[in-house]
Amino acid sequence: MKTLVGFAILFLVAGCNKTPSNQQTSIEGRVDSLISLMTLEEKIGQLNLPSAGAFVTGSVESSDIAKKIEQGKVGGLFNIKTVANIREMQKIAIDKSRLKIPLIFGMDVIHGYESVFPIPLGLSCSWDMKLIERSARIAAIEASADGINWTFSPMVDISRDPRWGRISEGSGEDPYLGSQIAKAMVIGFQGNDLSANNTIMSCVKHYALYGASEAGRDYNTTDMSRHRMYNEYFPPYQAAVDAGVGSVMASFNEIDGIPATANKWLLTDVLRTQWGFKGFLVSDYTGISEMINHGIGDLQTVSALALDAGLDMDMVSEGLLNTLGNSVKEGKVTEQQITEACRRILEAKFKLGLFDNPYKYCDDNRATSEVFTAANRAEARSTAAQSFVLLKNNNVLPLKRSGTIALVGPLADAKENMTGTWSVAARFSESISVLEGLKKSVGSNAKIVYAKGSNLTEDEVLEKNSTLFGKSLHRDTRTAAQLRDEALRIAKSADVIVAAVGEAAEMSGEAASRTNIEIPETQKELIKALLKTGKPVVLVLFTGRPLALAWEEENVPAILNVWFGGSEAGDAIADVVFGDVNPSGKLSTTFPQNVGQVPIYYAHKNTGRPLRGPWFQKFQSNYLDVSNEPLYPFGYGLSYTTFSYSEVKLSSAIISSADSLVVSVDVTNTGSREGKEVVQLYIRDVVGSITRPVKELKAFEKITLKSGETKTVNFTLGKKDLSFYNADLNFVAEPGEFHVFVGGNSRDVKQGSFVLK
Numbered sequence: 001m002k003t004l005v006g007f008a009i010l011f012l013v014a015g016c017n018k019t020p021s022n023q024q025t026s027i028e029g030r031v032d033s034l035i036s037l038m039t040l041e042e043k044i045g046q047l048n049l050p051s052a053g054a055f056v057t058g059s060v061e062s063s064d065i066a067k068k069i070e071q072g073k074v075g076g077l078f079n080i081k082t083v084a085n086i087r088e089m090q091k092i093a094i095d096k097s098r099l100k101i102p103l104i105f106g107m108d109v110i111h112g113y114e115s116v117f118p119i120p121l122g123l124s125c126s127w128d129m130k131l132i133e134r135s136a137r138i139a140a141i142e143a144s145a146d147g148i149n150w151t152f153s154p155m156v157d158i159s160r161d162p163r164w165g166r167i168s169e170g171s172g173e174d175p176y177l178g179s180q181i182a183k184a185m186v187i188g189f190q191g192n193d194l195s196a197n198n199t200i201m202s203c204v205k206h207y208a209l210y211g212a213s214e215a216g217r218d219y220n221t222t223d224m225s226r227h228r229m230y231n232e233y234f235p236p237y238q239a240a241v242d243a244g245v246g247s248v249m250a251s252f253n254e255i256d257g258i259p260a261t262a263n264k265w266l267l268t269d270v271l272r273t274q275w276g277f278k279g280f281l282v283s284d285y286t287g288i289s290e291m292i293n294h295g296i297g298d299l300q301t302v303s304a305l306a307l308d309a310g311l312d313m314d315m316v317s318e319g320l321l322n323t324l325g326n327s328v329k330e331g332k333v334t335e336q337q338i339t340e341a342c343r344r345i346l347e348a349k350f351k352l353g354l355f356d357n358p359y360k361y362c363d364d365n366r367a368t369s370e371v372f373t374a375a376n377r378a379e380a381r382s383t384a385a386q387s388f389v390l391l392k393n394n395n396v397l398p399l400k401r402s403g404t405i406a407l408v409g410p411l412a413d414a415k416e417n418m419t420g421t422w423s424v425a426a427r428f429s430e431s432i433s434v435l436e437g438l439k440k441s442v443g444s445n446a447k448i449v450y451a452k453g454s455n456l457t458e459d460e461v462l463e464k465n466s467t468l469f470g471k472s473l474h475r476d477t478r479t480a481a482q483l484r485d486e487a488l489r490i491a492k493s494a495d496v497i498v499a500a501v502g503e504a505a506e507m508s509g510e511a512a513s514r515t516n517i518e519i520p521e522t523q524k525e526l527i528k529a530l531l532k533t534g535k536p537v538v539l540v541l542f543t544g545r546p547l548a549l550a551w552e553e554e555n556v557p558a559i560l561n562v563w564f565g566g567s568e569a570g571d572a573i574a575d576v577v578f579g580d581v582n583p584s585g586k587l588s589t590t591f592p593q594n595v596g597q598v599p600i601y602y603a604h605k606n607t608g609r610p611l612r613g614p615w616f617q618k619f620q621s622n623y624l625d626v627s628n629e630p631l632y633p634f635g636y637g638l639s640y641t642t643f644s645y646s647e648v649k650l651s652s653a654i655i656s657s658a659d660s661l662v663v664s665v666d667v668t669n670t671g672s673r674e675g676k677e678v679v680q681l682y683i684r685d686v687v688g689s690i691t692r693p694v695k696e697l698k699a700f701e702k703i704t705l706k707s708g709e710t711k712t713v714n715f716t717l718g719k720k721d722l723s724f725y726n727a728d729l730n731f732v733a734e735p736g737e738f739h740v741f742v743g744g745n746s747r748d749v750k751q752g753s754f755v756l757k
């Protein structure tokens with residue numbers, strides 16, 4: 001056996017010199033020959049993904065990881081970083097396990113690594129695919145320089161429920177925008193050569209429908225029609241598959257009464273058969289053992305169900321590791337099924353080049369020279385500025401660098417909170433706070449005076465749970481009145497007040513759902529007191545979700561939504577506040593007037609009793625106490641300049657499905673400074689065999705216009721853009737009338753129409 005193993009390893013290494021064209025065939029051959037040497041136990045071992053335990057999002061099930069690696073019972077590890085730590089673990093696999101199969105090393109590299117970019121929801125508001133791709137590219141360069149070769153990103157779950165904390169981790173409510181971003185992220189992480197040492201394998205998650213959990217409560221049940229899945233929730237996952245994503249993570253929720261982790265229709269029929277996914281499928285954290293709680297069987301049963309459904313790798317549960325042997329003996333699964341799962345994981349390791357050099361991501365020089373570099377931080381800063389959304393501005397912003405500026409609020413001097421949720425590699429102490437950013441930016445031209453003004457909330461327990469993982473807001477023990485008084489004292493001397501308020505970093509993200517989506521009361525009291533001074537107040541709003549801001553919209557003169565902008569956010573905020581950068585972010589998710597309107601999204605159906613004319617009308621689809629309108633619609637965001645749109649021009653009033661239609665609009669910068677505008681195109685299929693949304697985004701373009709400049713934007717619509725999944729789940733473009741809308745958000749649009757023959 002020893003000689004055989006030696007021969008196989010030689011063959012495997014030699015095979016790495018193949019040209020890319022025959023690489024796939026050569027990988028298959030090498031995987032076959034390796035599999036022929038593996039025992040059943042070793043194959044099962046490859047399916048096991050324990051957490052190394054550095055950062056955990058649940059319990060740690062595996063003990064004695066080193067011993068297990070030696071015994072060939074581990075296929076990869078996650079929650080581990082640094083070249084030294086990763087090399088140490090890889091060395092055990094290579095030096096001590098019988099077949100010397102390298103481990104894959106995963107991590108949640110979600111929005112940057114040490115150079116942290118805006119949270120994904122913020123990033124999506126840039127509507128700039130090159131920028132988003134670049135952020136993933138930099139994240140991959142930094143993570144791979146630190147030993148990591150696999151990221152659990154992008155998270156592409158469509159969500160229309162701001163109560164759900166994880167809305168912060170995705171790209172908002174829209175399937176088209178979400179799909180473009182999914183593709184950009186996968187390409188950013190994986191590049192065009194996965195075996196290069198600075199690209200990493202991407203894992204699209206959470207497949208599927210995780211963002212539709214009932215009542216916005218995390219891990220909760222989902223239930224939806226097939227046509228809604230296909231038309232509204234599936235597209236971003238499929239876009240990631242089309243972009244060549246190497247792996248997919250199953251979601252925690254159930255679908256049609258079967259948890260996604262064991263849902264054969266979802267994992268095999270849709271993902272592999274219909275979409276042609278060729279990579280490997282990993283469970284989410286304890287996703288397998290959680291199926292015991294879902295109530296579909298004991299550990300052995302659920303593990304067998306997961307494998308049978310098409311799942312390949314078990315994150316943390318050790319259900320596959322500990323039960324598949326027996327399940328083979330008892331005829332519940334076949335060895336062939338285990339071989340197939342193992343094959344897919346080995347293929348991924350070959351693609352990453354780990355058989356060529358297991359230490360290829362363990363380069364000490366790269367770790368010191370390519371992480372948290374000045375250049376990467378500069379990109380994080382400019383990207384952050386592109387993610388901010390100016391929600392309101394009554395001629396207050398941009399501020400002048402002169403006089404005295406009072407900076408108040410619990411998020412003003414909050415380094416640890418700048419990076420937001422899922423920033424496991426961030427260097428908190430080096431993040432730029434708003435206070436630092438503003439001070440640096442004004443230099444000696446203006447005076448910045450600071451007071452905290454309030455804690456995050458009066459509820460100490462809520463504050464503790466919202467500032468986990470070292471993201472403390474350093475709770476002040478003074479009373480709310482004392483804190484407010486201090487803020488009012490410093491505000492007295494100021495010309496303008498900047499209030500850095502909103503949510504703490506861990507108030508969104510995993511297991512961070514809220515039923516009240518307003519700014520916490522004590523901060524509102526602070527804002528009210530500040531407004532009473534009669535001085536202009538600017539809200540610099542931190543949030544990981546759409547908040548209900550009806551009162552703020554009515555009372556505060558300027559609101560700049562900065563999400564969580566990343567390690568350089570403080571500088572980026574100063575860039576926008578002082579007008580060095582003109583804000584251009586547009587919302588990727590609707591902001592409701594209040595939580596009772598949730599779920600609220602622009603691409604809703606018309607209903608049989610749509611509200612026509614003014615609200616309120618009896619026996620029409622509306623509320624007694626609040627109109628149907630959102631506070632800020634999807635696609636909305638202001639600039640320091642203004643834009644006007646011409647009427648829409650169509651290349652033809654009638655087209656056939658073989659034609660394409662060109663939709664043109666002239667956009668003019670009618671303000672006094674250069675700015676960027678996201679020009680958005682929506683359609684409505686007026687009559688369908690199944691009901692269609694009142695508007696659907698189908699194209700967009702971000703343009704830059706100088707003051708007074710006009711540009712013609714041309715969009716080409718083809719059959720695919722007019723198609724949808726019908727009742728039989730066939731993707732069809734049905735003849736009939738279509739409306740087309742173009743504008744700077746989903747509400748304020750110019751309209752045209754055409755007929756598809």
Ligand code: BGC
Pocket residue numbers: 057058108152205284285510
């Ligand atoms: C989360 C995933 C994450 C995984 C590993 C889970 O709790 O749902 O998004 O990738 O942990 O950290």
